[in-house]
Amino acid sequence: MSAIRGARERARTEVTTAIKNEARRQLAQEGAAKLSLRAVARELGMVSSALYRYFPSRDDLLTALIVDAYDAVGVAAETALADGRDGPGGLGPRDRWNAVCSAVRAWALAHPHEYALIYGSPVPGYTAPGDTIGPASRVGLTLIAIARDASRADALAPPPLSGELRPEAARIAADIAPDLPPAVAVALVAAWAQLFGLISFEVFGQFNRMVEERDAFFAQAASRLAEDVGLRG
Amino acid sequence: MSAIRGARERARTEVTTAIKNEARRQLAQEGAAKLSLRAVARELGMVSSALYRYFPSRDDLLTALIVDAYDAVGVAAETALADGRDGPGGLGPRDRWNAVCSAVRAWALAHPHEYALIYGSPVPGYTAPGDTIGPASRVGLTLIAIARDASRADALAPPPLSGELRPEAARIAADIAPDLPPAVAVALVAAWAQLFGLISFEVFGQFNRMVEERDAFFAQAASRLAEDVGLRG
DNA sequence: TCAAGAATGAGAGCACTGCTCTTGCGGAAT
DNA sequence: ATTCCGCAAGAGCAGTGCTCTCATTCTTGA
Numbered sequence: 001m002s003a004i005r006g007a008r009e010r011a012r013t014e015v016t017t018a019i020k021n022e023a024r025r026q027l028a029q030e031g032a033a034k035l036s037l038r039a040v041a042r043e044l045g046m047v048s049s050a051l052y053r054y055f056p057s058r059d060d061l062l063t064a065l066i067v068d069a070y071d072a073v074g075v076a077a078e079t080a081l082a083d084g085r086d087g088p089g090g091l092g093p094r095d096r097w098n099a100v101c102s103a104v105r106a107w108a109l110a111h112p113h114e115y116a117l118i119y120g121s122p123v124p125g126y127t128a129p130g131d132t133i134g135p136a137s138r139v140g141l142t143l144i145a146i147a148r149d150a151s152r153a154d155a156l157a158p159p160p161l162s163g164e165l166r167p168e169a170a171r172i173a174a175d176i177a178p179d180l181p182p183a184v185a186v187a188l189v190a191a192w193a194q195l196f197g198l199i200s201f202e203v204f205g206q207f208n209r210m211v212e213e214r215d216a217f218f219a220q221a222a223s224r225l226a227e228d229v230g231l232r233g
Numbered sequence: 234m235s236a237i238r239g240a241r242e243r244a245r246t247e248v249t250t251a252i253k254n255e256a257r258r259q260l261a262q263e264g265a266a267k268l269s270l271r272a273v274a275r276e277l278g279m280v281s282s283a284l285y286r287y288f289p290s291r292d293d294l295l296t297a298l299i300v301d302a303y304d305a306v307g308v309a310a311e312t313a314l315a316d317g318r319d320g321p322g323g324l325g326p327r328d329r330w331n332a333v334c335s336a337v338r339a340w341a342l343a344h345p346h347e348y349a350l351i352y353g354s355p356v357p358g359y360t361a362p363g364d365t366i367g368p369a370s371r372v373g374l375t376l377i378a379i380a381r382d383a384s385r386a387d388a389l390a391p392p393p394l395s396g397e398l399r400p401e402a403a404r405i406a407a408d409i410a411p412d413l414p415p416a417v418a419v420a421l422v423a424a425w426a427q428l429f430g431l432i433s434f435e436v437f438g439q440f441n442r443m444v445e446e447r448d449a450f451f452a453q454a455a456s457r458l459a460e461d462v463g464l465r466g
Numbered sequence: 467t468c469a470a471g472a473a474t475g476a477g478a479g480c481a482c483t484g485c486t487c488t489t490g491c492g493g494a495a496t
Numbered sequence: 497a498t499t500c501c502g503c504a505a506g507a508g509c510a511g512t513g514c515t516c517t518c519a520t521t522c523t524t525g526a
Contacts (some may be wrong), residue, residue, distance in 0.1 A: 008473080008522065032354070035265050038512065049515080050475050058513065120438055121265070121353025165453050168446040175443065189444060190431065190454040197430015198423065204355055210408065211422060213401040220398050221423040224461060241494080241502080269483065283504050343477080445478065 016054050018044060020068065025059055027113050032062065054169025062117070067135050069114040076107040083143050085149070092233040093150035094226050100142055101195055101222040108199045115203055119196055140192050144177050147184055147229060155232040158183040183229055191225040197221075249287050251277060253301065255387055260346050265295065300368050302347040307371025309340040314375050318382070326383035326464040327456065333375055334428055335456040341432045348436055352429055367460070373425055377410050380462060382419055388465040391416040417463055424458040431455075 006188035022040050035121040037058050041048040080103035084096035090100060108115040118136070150156040161169055161183035177185050198221050201207055202214060211217050250368060255273050269293050274281040288294040299393050313336035317329035324332060324365055341348040341455040351369070394416035402415035410418050434440055444450050 035516090036512065047476055048513085051475075052514075053474060090330070098368075100490090116354035119437075120355075121237075121349035133361045133373070149310075159457075161454075162453055165449045168444075168449060172444065186453065187452065189440075190450070190457070193434040193439070194427035194454070195428045197433065200352075200430065200433065201426040206421075206426070211401075211405065213398070216398045216401060217419065220395055220419065221427070223395075224392075226424070228457060228461075245502090270485090271483065280505055281484085282506075285485075286503060 014048070014052075019051065019054055020064055021060070022026055023065060024114070026070075027065060027117070028111070031113050032117050037061065057136070063131065065114070066118055067132055069111070069118045070132060070138065071133035072111070073104055073107050073118070074135060074142070076103045077139045077142040079103065081145060093146060093153065093155045094223070094233055096146050096149065097143075097226040097229070097231055098219065098222050100146060101225070104139060104195070105199050105202070108203050112203050115199075119200055120204070127186040139190075140176075143188055143192055143195075144180070146179065147180055147188055147231070151180060151184075152232050156181075156184060157230045157232055159187050159228060159230050161186065183204070187229045191229050195222070195225060240290050245287075252284065252287055252294070255298055255302075256298060257347070260298060260350070261344070262288070265350050270294065296364065298347070299351055300365055302344070302351045303365060303371065305347070306337055306340050307368060309336045310372045310375040312336065314378060317386055325466040326379060326386065326388045327459050327466055328458040329382065330376075330462070330464055331377050331452065331455050333379060334458070337372060337428070337449070338432050338435070338451055341436050345436050346352070348432075352433055353437070363430070373409075373421075376421055376425055376428075377413070380421055380464065381410065383464050384413060384417075389414075389417060390447035390463045390465055392420050392461060392463050394419065416431070420462045424462050427458060428455070 019040060022043050024037060026035050026039060026043075037051055037055075038048045040061075041051045044051075055064065077100050080100045081096060082109075084091040084099045108119075147156060158181040165186065166182065169186045172189060173180060173182040173185035177188070180188075198218060202211075202218070207214065235463075255276050256268060259268050259272060259276075270284055270288075271281040273294075288297065310333050311335045314329060317324040317332045327358045329372060341352075358387075380389060391414040398419065399415065402419045405422060406413060406415040406418035410421070431451060435444075435451070440447065
């Protein structure tokens with residue numbers, strides 16, 4: 001009977017992923033705002049009302065795609081870090097940082113609409129539900145892990161920190177990385193935001209007719225961020 | 234008769250700005266995707282089809298709002314720079330940079346939806362027309378002007394530049410600021426993108442439950458960007 | 467095993483959207 | 497004064513998200 005019940009549930013998850021895949025397809029082609037439940041249903045050969053058995057609203061479908069996208073960038077970042085750790089030779093902290101940044105950028109350039117979904121303007125009238133905060137932090141945690149590695153290898157030189165910011169820095173450090181110096185924690189948060197500033201400008205076309213050698217430009221900027229965080233070698 | 238014709242044209246521009254104002258109001262309340270031509274017309278006591286005499290499509294209305302928004306941030310930045318130049322005492326390059334960055338951030342926090350319109354994901358199916366590139370560059374030009382001021386005052390120390398990036402740096406410098414060292418030009422572009430990364434993360438809520446003392450945090454990050462560009466004192 | 471029950475799909479329908487087209491009105495130019 | 501042209505109004509089309517009802521089909525418990 002578990003097999004029978006499994007059949008039902010398997011059908012359900014199959015249809016669910018089919019819906020998400022088709023939605024992702026339309027997302028990649030037309031962007032988030034043009035994504036239409038009816039069009040997805042039509043393409044899948046079902047009637048629109050049937051789709052509501054799987055996703056109670058359009059926003060819920062979007063949320064599912066958002067979670068998947070966060071997971072996808074997260075995996076890209078984590079894989080890059082893992083490769084940098086025990087790959088050929090084993091990279092130093094600086095190179096690991098650059099590898100992770102490049103991996104995130106590559107994913108963003110390959111999936112611009114999904115990237116826009118998670119790092120562009122929040123979708124209209126939509127506020128991120130709790131399900132997203134876990135997946136959303138994977139890239140940040142990866143960056144923190146790099147700093148932690150560096151710290152253990154004595155390759156971390158905490159950047160200067162203004163006295164005014166010291167209590168806040170301690171708070172942030174306690175929150176996200178209690179084992180790292182507060183100055184590194186704030187620098188990490190800032191670098192994290194700045195990294196996505198670089199990527200967003202490239203993905204959203206702000207560099208058009210301005211920056212041509214995007215790879216080299218990004219590599220230089222990412223290295224600089226690594227310096228700001230205090231990563232050595 | 235010029236008075237009479239003027240009356241006609243005045244009426245037209247009056248209605249046009251009324252439409253834009255109401256649209257901006259709805260934008261601020263609900264976000265770009267929820268902005269509806271029919272709702273704007275309804276609120277203005279006219280029928281929806283009449284609105285098409287003023288804006289040929291919803292995208293054109295959006296474009297008008299985008300241009301206005303670019304101009305508004307641009308003015309905020311330029312005003313901050315002017316105040317920093319000949320204000321009380323006259324600020325140094327570093328403080329001018331911080332002042333301009335803070336002004337842009339303040340505008341963004343005060344007008345989050347308009348900010349999202351111009352620095353969030355590009356609106357669905359919409360590609361920025363030529364009218365926007367002028368207004369869009371005002372903030373960037375202001376940042377360049379700060380570096381130029383610093384250069385003239387011998388307060389600019391060009392950051393290091395990787396050999397690989399040198400030709401591209403020369404190209405960028407020739408494009409946007411021929412009188413500045415190439416290394417400064419690339420650093421400016423990078424800092425420009427990173428600045429909006431910081432602001433976007435704050436406006437879009439990515440710092441929620443993570444950064445509390447936003448002012449101090451931003452000030453520190455902005456100062457760091459000034460350093461990266463090579464601004465002294 | 468068979469009947470009660472839950473899950474699923476189909477269809478109609480509501481209120482809304484952007485946009486087009488036609489019609490009529492009133493001020494502007496000749 | 498009459499011909500225009502700008503403007504507004506209304507109807508209408510195709511599309512949207514979402515809800516409701518009704519039938520069917522699979523699952524489960526007695």
